[in-house]
């Protein structure tokens with residue numbers, strides 16, 4: 001099967017992940033780029049070898065195109081992903097799926113109506129370390145998980161996106177919507193759901209725009225930091241922090257405390273997992289380092305998406321998975337706003 005991929009949005013995630021990963025996939029023969037800033041599409045078509053579309057309609061109506069990556073900014077996902085599905089394309093949508101549950105429901109019903117694949121780029125599930133930890137927990141090697149701590153933070157999206165300045169859309173309420181919660185937090189919520197085979201049911205949280213300022217030197221309209229407490233349906237208790245102000249080094253670590261030991265993930269530069277058993281025995285796993293903003297390696301997301309399309313399989317991250325994580329993130333923001341415990 002020879003697949004043609006169309007990409008909407010030619011910023012950083014397309015440049016560093018989608019385009020190189022489509023190019024490297026042996027089943028993808030052509031990439032068509034579209035951006036509302038045409039010069040960005042042209043630059044990537046030249047860099048990766050591909051063509052450009054003159055409008056989003058031209059891209060979505062192109063019968064040659066089988067799959068679409070929706071890499072537009074957050075406020076457009078529900079429009080482009082819905083239209084692409086209804087135009088008969090399989091879609092890999094960037095996270096967060098959308099800004100509201102109503103928009104997300106619209107996407108899910110378009111997926112059902114179209115019968116096409118919808119995958120959402122919660123790529124943390126695919127790292128070798130997270131897959132190994134999933135196996136350890138599933139095989140009950142350390143007994144039941146009891147509590148966890150997880151964090152995801154870096155120095156902020158103004159160092160990552162196409163617009164590397166304080167006027168970035170990531171800082172705008174109407175465009176990013178969910179701030180650091182939708183940018184980084186949603187990855188960790190999806191990861192906890194995946195690793196524990198469970199869902200967050202109760203949340204409490206604090207949030208703040210502690211340090212980032214916009215182009216007018218005013219505090220940004222969305223939170224740059226969130227700290228929260230979480231309780232899952234199975235009764236596991238955890239804490240999570242999401243930050244755009246971890247200056248100096250990214251932190252993408254998770255620790256899971258089980259009945260018979262501890263699993264530490266991405267806490268040490270030389271190994272990706274450390275298992276510490278209750279008798280003190282330790283095992284270190286050297287797998288592969290996680291992608292950071294400064295270290296872009298293949299996430300496996302495009303390969304997983306193309307495999308689901310080719311073999312007519314359920315994607316590894318479904319629209320329903322992404323809907324569940326979005327629901328938790330909206331609950332965390334509500335809890336921080338109301339200073340109440342929120343049931344998801």
Ligand SMILES: NC(=O)c1ccc[n+]([C@@H]2O[C@H](COP(=O)([O-])OP(=O)(O)OC[C@H]3O[C@@H](n4cnc5c(N)ncnc54)[C@H](O)[C@@H]3O)[C@@H](O)[C@H]2O)c1
Nearest residue numbers: 009010011012013035036071072073074076094095161162
């Ligand atoms: N999965 C991950 O780990 C990960 C990491 C970073 C970003 N993202 C997500 O990827 C998406 C894009 O982020 P980015 O970092 O590439 O941002 P970016 O600002 O670097 O690029 C976005 C590009 O999309 C274009 N665009 C926006 N809306 C458009 C529209 N309606 N039609 C056509 N083009 C449009 C912009 O012109 C810009 O070139 C966001 O939803 C973000 O949350 C995911």
